[in-house]
Amino acid sequence: MELEEQLVKRSLQGDTIAFEQLVIQYQNKIYALSYRYMGNEEDAYDMTQEAFLKAYRSLRTFKGDSSFGTWMYRVATNVCLDELRRRKRRIMPLSLDEPVATTDGDELAKELPDTSLTPDIIYEQKEFSEYIQSLLNEMKADHKSVIVLRDIMELSYEEMAEVLNCSLGTVKSRLSRARNTLRKKLEDRELLP
Amino acid sequence: MKCEHIRELLSAYVDNMTDAKENRIIAAHLAECEACRHEYDNLQLMCTILGNMGQPELPERFTEEFHKRLLEEKTRLFSAKEFRRPRKSGWVAAGLAAIALTIGIYVSSIIPIGAWIANFDEKPAEKERNNIAIEDIIRSIKGWGTDNNEVVNEVKIADSQKKSPTKIDDEITSNENNAGEKVVDEEPLPVVPKYIEDYATKIKVKDMEEATDQIVQIAAANNLEYKALPYASNAQALSANKSKEVNIKVDKNKSQSLIKQLNNIGQAASPVQNKLEITNEYAQVEEQIYITKKLINKLEGKNELSANEATDLVELKKHLEESYTKKIELDKEVNTVIVRVILEEDVSH
Known part of the structure; x- marks a missing residue:
């Protein structure tokens, strides 16, 4: 395998084969990352494509002092969070308890889908993972990102600071708060002792 | 140190991101305080669970589809x-x-x-x-x-x-x-x-x-x-x-x-x-x-x-x-x- 640096250089000169080699190296990780952000396979698949295309387009902004992988995490994180934010913006104007106005002027009581599973049906690992994923889906973007990057993708604090473009101190404090939120949710649902 | 301060440090402590002095203080506190120890245990357990969630498999069609989009x-x-x-x-x-x-x-x-x-x-x-x-x-x-x-x-x-x-x-x-x-x-x-x-x-x-x-x-x-x-x-x-x-x-x-x-x-x-x-x-x-x-x-x-x-x-x-x-x-x-x-x-x- 060629050095990553050379692949990046060749990609910059328009060599798509070189770029595809880079993609192959990271596609599984970026897909896993996107899956945790987006919460389903279809969106994760689309976001993985988008992230790599965006990386191809903005390769010139990649500075060689972090690894291509870390930079790719950053691009993918931005792509996913941007998409989530875009969706949230579309939905946001509705507040949780306001009635929903329909186009013909009627008002409907808002019904939100019940995403929670009852703890007693969670026996299998897969279901358990899905349940945790559903809790992750409910989290704020900045909390979700630190949990996903650290606890699922197992990045170091330094790498996370690179990916999130923030300081180590911010990573520490944000991760602490995010974990507390998730821990409390799990305790409330008696999934932790 | 109060429980509140200790708990703020627990997340970094789980990741070995606290310094030697903090480590000593936290360890001493956890030995004595059951509530904080419980929180620490749960935090560790949660991290283990998250680490074992597994990775979804990228569909095989990805490489070919991406190749097309890249050429476009x-x-x-x-x-x-x-x-x-x-x-x-x-x-x-x-x-x-x-x-x-x-x-x-x-x-x-x-x-x-x-x-x-x-x-x-x-x-x-x-x-x-x-x-x-x-x-x-x-x-x-x-x-x-x-x-x-x-x-x-x-x-x-x-x-x-x-x-x-x-x-x-x-x-x-x-x-x-x-x-x-x-x-x-x-x-x-x-x-x-x-x-x-x-x-x-x-x-x-x-x-x-x-x-x-x-x-x-x-x-x-x-x-x-x-x-x-x-x-x-x-x-x-x-x-x-x-x-x-x-x-x-x-x-x-x-x-x-x-x-x-x-x-x-x-x-x-x-x-x-x-x-x-x-x-x-x-x-x-x-x-x-x-x-x-x-x-x-x-x-x-x-x-x-x-x-x-x-x-x-x-x-x-x-x-x-x-x-x-x-x-x-x-x-x-x-x-x-x-x-x-x-x-x-x-x-x-």
């Missing part, structure tokens, strides 16, 4: 999105470069690609802070995610164009006086679409070096900044014969006359205009300014500030200034057009 991307004609704004420092003052050329130095050709790449997107070092960071303060209100659009590079704005802190303070005061708290409930201003524009113009020339020289002289005569690339970054040019690219920054209203002048250099195809909409990005900056001002108002309205609040206030003011700087940059970008001249060697001669 590559051949997409004069895509606006491919356009990147270089750092100000990457642009060569036309006058200086013209002098360099006369003594036979072709500036860009001696810059290795790696160094040229490194010139982009230098991240400003962020001050480390252990409690709440600025983006947390703001996001906690708006629920915004991270927004590190690496496509937009940092460009230093001349000091004279920066709004001074005094100016910002003035605006905050007037904002407070005029509208006070009610501002929040006002309807948002109508969104005016904002675009960054550039023109790509492809010119067939007999002698690449001579043509580059001519372009630089045109730029110099008009006192314009330019950047010569050692290769054409444009997708269409990649398949072509020997090609090069020169980008010139020009005011929006002067772009047409510049393009006319450039067309005399060789056999020119009609220029293609690209637009990159930055309305959302612009709106986000405006929203940041708005919210930061609100928060500053709130803090400044208090009679007494806690140490944390005082630090927040400083951070917020810094953030406000940064947001203003970004807004000025975007304004500048909207009012400037980049003319990308793609030179292609004419092999028929």
Whole structure:
């Protein structure tokens, strides 16, 4: 395998084969990352494509002092969070308890889908993972990102600071708060002792 | 140390990110305090569970589908999105470069690609802070995610164009006086679409070096900044014969006359205009300014500030200034057009 640096250089000169080699190296990780952000396979698949295309387009902004992988995490994180934010913006104007106005002027009581599973049906690992994923889906973007990057993708604090473009101190404090939120949710649902 | 302080450190403690002194204190505390130990155990258990969630498998069709999309991307004609704004420092003052050329130095050709790449997107070092960071303060209100659009590079704005802190303070005061708290409930201003524009113009020339020289002289005569690339970054040019690219920054209203002048250099195809909409990005900056001002108002309205609040206030003011700087940059970008001249060697001669 060629050095990553050379692949990046060749990609910059328009060599798509070189770029595809880079993609192959990271596609599984970026897909896993996107899956945790987006919460389903279809969106994760689309976001993985988008992230790599965006990386191809903005390769010139990649500075060689972090690894291509870390930079790719950053691009993918931005792509996913941007998409989530875009969706949230579309939905946001509705507040949780306001009635929903329909186009013909009627008002409907808002019904939100019940995403929670009852703890007693969670026996299998897969279901358990899905349940945790559903809790992750409910989290704020900045909390979700630190949990996903650290606890699922197992990045170091330094790498996370690179990916999130923030300081180590911010990573520490944000991760602490995010974990507390998730821990409390799990305790409330008696999934932790 | 109180339980509250210990619990703040537990997350870092799980990851071995606490220092030796903190480790001693935490270990001693956990040995004595059952409640904190319980929290620590659960935190560890949760991290283990998260670490064992497994990875979904990427569908096999990905490689082939991505290959197709990548080729489409590559051949997409004069895509606006491919356009990147270089750092100000990457642009060569036309006058200086013209002098360099006369003594036979072709500036860009001696810059290795790696160094040229490194010139982009230098991240400003962020001050480390252990409690709440600025983006947390703001996001906690708006629920915004991270927004590190690496496509937009940092460009230093001349000091004279920066709004001074005094100016910002003035605006905050007037904002407070005029509208006070009610501002929040006002309807948002109508969104005016904002675009960054550039023109790509492809010119067939007999002698690449001579043509580059001519372009630089045109730029110099008009006192314009330019950047010569050692290769054409444009997708269409990649398949072509020997090609090069020169980008010139020009005011929006002067772009047409510049393009006319450039067309005399060789056999020119009609220029293609690209637009990159930055309305959302612009709106986000405006929203940041708005919210930061609100928060500053709130803090400044208090009679007494806690140490944390005082630090927040400083951070917020810094953030406000940064947001203003970004807004000025975007304004500048909207009012400037980049003319990308793609030179292609004419092999028929």
